[in-house]
Amino acid sequence: PVPAGLGFPGIGFESVPASVSVTSAPAAPAVADRITVPAGYTAELFVAWGDPIMPGAVPFASDASNTAAEQAKQFGAHNDGMAFFPFLGTDGRPSVDRGILAINNEYTPEEILTPAGIAGANLAAVRKSQAAHGVSILEARRRNGKWMVVKNSVYGRRLTANTKTRISGPAAGHALMKVNEYLISDTGSHATGRLTDGYTAYGTINNCANGVTPWGTYLTCEENFNGNFGSNTAVPAPTAGEVGKMFNRYGLTKDGFNYKWHTQDPRFDLNVNPNEANLFGWVVEVDPYDPKSVPVKRTALGRFKHESAQYVVDAQGHLAVYMGDDERNEYIYKFVSAGKFNPADRVANRNLLDDGVLYVAKFDADLSGQWLPLLPGTVGVDGVALRDNPNFAGANDAEVLAKILIKTRMAADAVGATMMDRPEWTGARPRIGGFNKIEIYCTLTNNNRRGSSATPSSNKADGTTAAGSARPAVDAANPREDNIYGHIIRWQETGDTVKATTFAWSLFLQAGDTKTTKPAKATNNYKGNIVADPYGSADFGAPDGLWFDPFGRLWVQTDQIGDASGDWKNIGANCMVCADPNTGMARRFLTGPNGCEVTGIAMCPDGKTMWVGVQHPGEDATPSNPELKSRWPANQWGVESDGVTSLPFGRPRSAVVVITKDDGGVIGS
Ligand code: FEO
Numbered sequence: 139p140v141p142a143g144l145g146f147p148g149i150g151f152e153s154v155p156a157s158v159s160v161t162s163a164p165a166a167p168a169v170a171d172r173i174t175v176p177a178g179y180t181a182e183l184f185v186a187w188g189d190p191i192m193p194g195a196v197p198f199a200s201d202a203s204n205t206a207a208e209q210a211k212q213f214g215a216h217n218d219g220m221a222f223f224p225f226l227g228t229d230g231r232p233s234v235d236r237g238i239l240a241i242n243n244e245y246t247p248e249e250i251l252t253p254a255g256i257a258g259a260n261l262a263a264v265r266k267s268q269a270a271h272g273v274s275i276l277e278a279r280r281r282n283g284k285w286m287v288v289k290n291s292v293y294g295r296r297l298t299a300n301t302k303t304r305i306s307g308p309a310a311g312h313a314l315m316k317v318n319e320y321l322i323s324d325t326g327s328h329a330t331g332r333l334t335d336g337y338t339a340y341g342t343i344n345n346c347a348n349g350v351t352p353w354g355t356y357l358t359c360e361e362n363f364n365g366n367f368g369s370n371t372a373v374p375a376p377t378a379g380e381v382g383k384m385f386n387r388y389g390l391t392k393d394g395f396n397y398k399w400h401t402q403d404p405r406f407d408l409n410v411n412p413n414e415a416n417l418f419g420w421v422v423e424v425d426p427y428d429p430k431s432v433p434v435k436r437t438a439l440g441r442f443k444h445e446s447a448q449y450v451v452d453a454q455g456h457l458a459v460y461m462g463d464d465e466r467n468e469y470i471y472k473f474v475s476a477g478k479f480n481p482a483d484r485v486a487n488r489n490l491l492d493d494g495v496l497y498v499a500k501f502d503a504d505l506s507g508q509w510l511p512l513l514p515g516t517v518g519v520d521g522v523a524l525r526d527n528p529n530f531a532g533a534n535d536a537e538v539l540a541k542i543l544i545k546t547r548m549a550a551d552a553v554g555a556t557m558m559d560r561p562e563w564t565g566a567r568p569r570i571g572g573f574n575k576i577e578i579y580c581t582l583t584n585n586n587r588r589g590s591s592a593t594p595s596s597n598k599a600d601g602t603t604a605a606g607s608a609r610p611a612v613d614a615a616n617p618r619e620d621n622i623y624g625h626i627i628r629w630q631e632t633g634d635t636v637k638a639t640t641f642a643w644s645l646f647l648q649a650g651d652t653k654t655t656k657p658a659k660a661t662n663n664y665k666g667n668i669v670a671d672p673y674g675s676a677d678f679g680a681p682d683g684l685w686f687d688p689f690g691r692l693w694v695q696t697d698q699i700g701d702a703s704g705d706w707k708n709i710g711a712n713c714m715v716c717a718d719p720n721t722g723m724a725r726r727f728l729t730g731p732n733g734c735e736v737t738g739i740a741m742c743p744d745g746k747t748m749w750v751g752v753q754h755p756g757e758d759a760t761p762s763n764p765e766l767k768s769r770w771p772a773n774q775w776g777v778e779s780d781g782v783t784s785l786p787f788g789r790p791r792s793a794v795v796v797i798t799k800d801d802g803g804v805i806g807s
């Protein structure tokens with residue numbers, strides 16, 4: 139049922155001229171423990187953490203007592219980016235009733251993942267945490283007007299922290315990718331048979347946002363992989379040679395994010411297996427139409443804390459992938475393929491992401507920008523070519539390139555790229571309705587480590603300072619000190635080719651609270667410049683998810699505290715807004731439940747069905763009272779998503795909702 143070359147987001151859709159509007163009254167900004175959508179729309183629960191998605195799966199146990207093996211056949215935890223892959227309809231066109239959803243499961247709420255809620259308490263708990271990470275691939279079908287998960291579908295599949303994947307591209311097989319043989323069985327005994335050759339990795343983790351390819355595969359992006367590692371002993375200091383420098387630059391520490399996987403599974407102990415961390419932080423490609431396909435880590439796209447991966451094919455057939463590295467003062471990248479996309483031959487594109495050039499962005503004050511190639515011959519700001527920089531030195535340029543890709547952040551430091559305010563999602567504006575530029579947008583969600591305000595002088599999430607990366611001053615592209623609310627930047631490629639090495643950029647909008655009465659600490663820090671719709675509903679902050687639908691509407695999802703406290707008093711809950719790329723006008727479309735982040739969005743090819751993700755409702759719930767902050771989604775619909783009435787409601791669950799317009803129209807029309 140593979141509709142080769144048809145129906146994937148951004149290609150093969152109806153070429154409907156952009157009519158950017160949400161014509162209904164907007165969703166309310168108030169804080170409530172439920173999803174709200176505008177009048178005239180219906181949101182229904184589609185799938186939630188723990189729901190069965192493949193043959194042999196058992197229902198979710200609302201006390202979180204499902205085992206790791208059960209979790210490995212259920213929908214994973216804390217869903218994030220997603221994409222819809224339609225089957226071919228009987229009319230030869232992409233189906234709008236049946237297809238596959240690939241949905242990332244970024245991380246796990248250790249406090250409510252098991253009945254005891256104690257992270258890393260034993261191997262069984264660690265294995266469950268590992269099984270809840272990764273990607274959920276499921277078949278979605280509309281029957282009698284209602285969308286549902288096909289529970290026994292042969293397309294149902296889970297990728298977890300233990301799924302075997304292939305490593306490809308220039309860094310595959312490099313010495314830094316070779317790991318120790320240490321592997322344990324599920325009973326804790328030493329297991330053998332692990333491939334350690336640098337061409338194989340076990341698992342994909344911290345799968346944040348995503349992308350698709352025009353040949354119909356899914357790209358899942360590994361973000362905060364560092365947090366899942368740790369060590370029972372002190373890790374090498376930043377000054378302690380190559381390993382210490384890399385650990386420091388990628389934020390690998392003794393305690394990580396307190397998952398404690400390393401206490402049970404030495405694969406994740408940084409001192410037992412220092413190179414294991416090098417197998418994560420990649421963009422991973424998987425073919426959802428082939429349930430037996432082996433996921434592939436594409437090293438040509440670089441190693442960092444990948445947020446999303448938006449492709450563009452230009453008129454000459456060249457393909458670029460635009461990517462953000464989500465951490466304070468990190469960079470924006472693009473990969474440009476050496477080969478051309480072949481729309482007539484799906485298989486011919488299979489390895490297009492293995493060969494090309496990775497660039498990093500430099501935003502200049504005059505609203506121009508440069509793409510700096512991360513290649514052995516590129517001369518750094520110190521006047522030294524990367525091949526002569528001790529961080530990347532190797533026997534030949536092939537080895538130098540492998541090191542550049544494994545240590546991408548350090549290469550970007552060396553060439554003087556522009557440190558950004560946490561680059562999250564990238565999105566490409568559709569070239570329809572008379573608009574024919576290659577124009578890319580990127581959310582810069584926030585940054586409290588820029589400028590001179592009195593937060594710790596550091597570049598790293600764990601409080602250490604990365605070598606060579608002092609706290610930057612504000613600049614034209616990141617103009618706020620202590621950027622609370624974030625902004626969205628966009629750029630157009632020179633000559634409308636993805637191979638351009640220069641671009642023109644502008645700030646699309648600065649988010650904020652246009653109703654603030656706070657004294658002007660730094661006026662635009664608070665107010666922003668969002669063009670409000672007539673309902674005045676649009677103020678938002680911390681833009682994170684960003685996606686253009688095929689009709690030219692820009693959907694923006696937020697990730698802030700969400701409880702209307704402090705700087706968020708007038709903004710309230712997290713939300714999804716619809717913005718007009720021509721005018722900057724934004725209108726709230728959806729408001730999320732308590733303590734959640736709204737992240738992940740996909741549509742049917744006809745634009746009449748939309749899936750939206752809700753991540754971590756009731757964030758930081760306690761083991762003793764998991765319902766303290768949220769009882770969503772069971773509270774909103776009165777039942778768990780598998781239809782089982784469950785009172786009391788059980789634990790809050792990350793979930794995906796499906797949204798339709800009551801008149802059957804295009805979402806947002
Ligand atoms: Fe996983 Fe940067 O959000």
Ligand code: CA
Nearest residue numbers: 346562682683
């Ligand atoms: Ca995000």
Ligand code: CA
Nearest residue numbers: 562583682697
């Ligand atoms: Ca975020």
Ligand code: CA
Nearest residue numbers: 697734735754
């Ligand atoms: Ca969040």
